Amino acid sequence: MAITGAEIIVDALVREGVQVVFGYPGGCVLDIFDRINHVPGLRFVLVRHEQGAGHMADGYARATGRPGVALVTSGPGATNLVTALATAYMDSVPIVALTGQVPTAAIGSDAFQEADIVGITRPCTKHNFLVKDVADLARTIKEAFYIATSGRPGPVVIDLPKDVQKAKLENYVYPEQVRIRSYHPVIHPDAGQIRRAAEAIARASRPLLYVGGGAVECQSQLVALSERCDIPCTTTLLGMGIFPGDHANSVHMLGMHGTQYANYAMHHTDLIIAVGTRFDDRVTGKLEEFAPRREHIIHIDVDPASISKCIPVSIPIVGDCRQVLDRLLPLVEPKKHHEWIEQVRRWKADYPLRYPDDDKLRPQHVIRELYRATGGEAIVATEVGQHQMWAAHFWQYVRPRTFLSSGGLGTMGYGFPAALGAQVAFPDRLVLDIAGDGSIQMNIQELATAVTEKLPVKICIINNRYLGMVRQWQQLFYKENYSGTFLGTPDGRAAGASLYIPDFVKLAEAYGAAGIRVARKADVAPAIKEAIANGRTTILEVMVEEKENVWPMIPAGAGVEQMISGLA
Amino acid sequence: MANKKNNKINSAATNGSKYDAVIDTNERAVAIHEHLVTCLVENHPGVLARISGMFSSRGYNIESLAVGTTHDPSISRITIACRGDDRIIEQILKQLSKLIDVIRVVDVSQSSHVERELMLVKVAATGAARSEIMQICDIFRARIVDVHHDCLVIEVSGTTSKNEALMELFERFGILEMTRTGRIALNRGPEILSVAEE
Ligand SMILES: Cc1ncc(C[n+]2csc(CCOP(=O)(O)OP(=O)(O)O)c2C)c(N)n1
C-alpha cells in the first residue's frame, strides 16, 4: 500500500518514541498538519512564535534527556526558529526540527516563503538535511534522531519540500538501524590515557573536579570520585545540579560570576579533572592566568574538538563521560587530602555568597524565598541577565536536569518557553521561570500557549526596571552612562508600579493567566505561596531594587586576582 | 610533531573515529607551517559549503582548495592547503572530522607524499623571446598548448614552488594571464586513505 511523505513523517516520529511536537503551521507544512492530529499518543503543542517552539523542544530535551521536536513552516517560520537552534547548538541539546520547504521544483527561484534554511542553519546545527525524494525520507529521519542524540548531542534540521510530503511511496518500511559511514560517535576511550589519569590523581595534592553539561549522566560517578580522594568539585552554569550543590565537597559555580571559593580552588589546584566541559571564556577568564598552579589537566569529553581547543591538555580522554569515569574509578585508590579539602572548606566558609539583609527588597532575597518555599523541589528555568546569575547563586541544585538556562548563547527569551517544554514533560512537577523584566518580553506571547495547554508554569519576574546585566557593565566600565538600558517610563518612576511598561499583572490577566505583584520584602513569601498553590499559569512580578549588582565578578578577560567581591 | 598520529592513515579504523584524536600536546610547536589536509567526503550537495563554512566561521584561511570525485563516485576527495601552528592545524583536523559528511581526514604533508598543482600561463611571446620561452618550457617540462602571434599558453604541473619558479622566469616576457588549480596530493608508497571498513 502506498503512503504519503506526510504519513511517513508522522509514523517516523511515533516510531522514534516522540510524544510531543511543538510547532506552528503554514503553507508548506499543511500536509503534515493534516496528519499529525490523528495520532493517538502524539501531543501537538501550538506555540505563538516559532522561536518558542524551538526553546520548548530544548527545555523538554534538557529536562528529560530525550530529543525535543519542533515543526514549522518554510521561510519566516524556519528563520524564526534559528535563535532556538543556535541556543541548542551552543549548549549541545538534542533537537530534531522539521521545517517545511517550497516544492523541489521551486527551490532556488525565490519562491513565496522560500528561505535557504539548510544554508542558514549550517553553522548553528550539528547537521541538516534537505530531503528531495520521498524514498529518502524515512532513512533521513532515522539518521536525524541518531545524530541529534548520539556523541555530543545537538540540533538537526530536516527541510521538507511540500511535494515530498505529498509524494506517495510504495513498500514503506521504517529502518531499524542506522549506519552512517562518515559518523562514528561511539569512541572507545583509550585505556592508556585512563591509566595516566589515575596516576595523575594518585600523585596530585590539590585536585579539583570541574564539571560541565556533558557530565549530565555522571552524578554518582562524580560523587564517588570526589569522596574517594577528597576532591572538591566546581561546575559550570550548565553543570549546575550534576554535582549536588549541597555536598560538602561542592564549591558551586566558577568563572566570571562564580563563587570566590570555586575560583580560588581553581587558582590553587595542581590537577584539573575536567568532565564534559569546554573551558569557555566565561569560565577561564584570561587564559594566561587561568589555574596557574596546575601541573596536569585531565580532560574527559565526547567531542575531540573540545579538547585542547582553548587550553592545552596533558591527559586527554575522548569518550562518553560516564563510560570513562566507570573505567577510571576502579583504578583510583582512596586518598585523603586533609589540608587541601580543609583549605577549600575554609574559603567556602569565609567567602560565602551573600547580600545585605536589610529592609530593601533585594533580588537575591526573592530567589532565596522561592528556594525556601519549594524546598528546592522544582525545575528552574531562567532567562539571561542578573536574575540568571542570582538563580545560579541562591538556589542549591542537587539533581541534574533541574536547572535550564541558556549558557553558551545567552539567549534572552529562552527561559519561559523552556519552562513550558519541561512542564509538558513533567505535568506534575513545579516548573519555574526566573525571569528578568527585559527577557520575559522576548517570548511573552507564549503565555497564550501556557494557558491553552494548561501548563501552570510560575514566572517570577525580577523587575529591576533595567536590562540589569548590561546596566551593571555600564556602571562598572562605562562611567554609569545608562544608555539604552532603562526599561521603565520616566513617569513610572515617580508615580509607582502601575505605570511601568507593561503592567505585567494586567498582561497576565489579559492572557487568562494569574498575575501577582509584590513591592515589599515582607510580602514576598506569602505571594510565592499563593502563586505555587493556585494551580495556574502565573506571573509573580517582584519590584526589586533597581541597581543591585551581581557579585562576585571577574571582569571579562581578567584573572582571579582582579576579582571584585562587591560587598565590604 | 604534535600531529604525527594523524599520519597513521589507516589507524582511525581501530577506534571508530575519523582520525586518531589522542595528541601529545606536550610537544606542540608554535611555528606556523603550511599543511596539506586531505579529506574523503560524501559526494553530497552542500559538503563543500560545510567545509568552507567551518574555515570561515572559525577564522582559518584556505590557501588553496581542490575538489573532485574519486574512483568511487559516492566519494569526493578534497585537498586544502592551509597555514597555522600546531594548535590551529589540530583544531582544523578535529573540526573537519566533526562534520558529519566528512569520512576521513589526514594531514598528508606530515608524511612522504607527492603533490601537484596545474597551472596555465599566457605569456607574451614575440620575436626572439619565443625560442627562449620554449627552452625554459623544456627544462621545466611545461607544454605549450596554444600558439598565437603575440603569445603562448603554457601548461605546467608540479609543486607550487616549481610553478612559482617558472612564473618568475616568465615575468620578464610579460605574463598576460594565469590560472592555477588547487594542490592535490597522495602519500607515497602503499599507504592509502580509504573509507574505514568495520
Ligand atoms: C536576545 C538577547 N539580546 C541581548 C542580550 C544582551 N543582554 C544580556 S543580559 C541583558 C539584560 C537582561 O535584562 P533583564 O532580562 O531585565 O535581566 P536583568 O539583568 O535585569 O536581571 C541583555 C540585554 C542577550 N543576552 N540576548
Ligand SMILES: [Mg+2]
Ligand atoms: Mg531587568
